[in-house]
Amino acid sequence: MHATDLPQCGMPKTNELMRAELAELFQRYDADGNGRIDMEEFERLLRRLGEDRGQANRAVQFAQIDADGDGGIDFDEFVAWWLRA
Ligand SMILES: [Ca+2]
Ligand SMILES: [Ca+2]
Numbered sequence: 455m456h457a458t459d460l461p462q463c464g465m466p467k468t469n470e471l472m473r474a475e476l477a478e479l480f481q482r483y484d485a486d487g488n489g490r491i492d493m494e495e496f497e498r499l500l501r502r503l504g505e506d507r508g509q510a511n512r513a514v515q516f517a518q519i520d521a522d523g524d525g526g527i528d529f530d531e532f533v534a535w536w537l538r539a
């Protein structure tokens with residue numbers, strides 16, 4: 455994926471910069487590289503952020519982030535969560 459493929463909707467530069475950083479972060483935690491962060495990968499991410507508050511909480515959080523409910527957090531869902539957090 456190239457940055458130039460992203461839609462240019464007049465977003466401020468800081469957002470684009472952030473998106474690039476988020477893409478890097480996302481790829482780092484998408485351990486199997488399938489373009490989605492599953493529960494196991496999500497656990498690792500939360501631990502790294504120091505925000506793991508137990509399995510029950512994690513499952514709730516995961517469900518909230520997984521907007522389309524397909525059992526994985528894709529990049530768009532990840533970005534939406536990150537910007538909200
Ligand atoms: Ca994955
Ligand atoms: Ca999803």
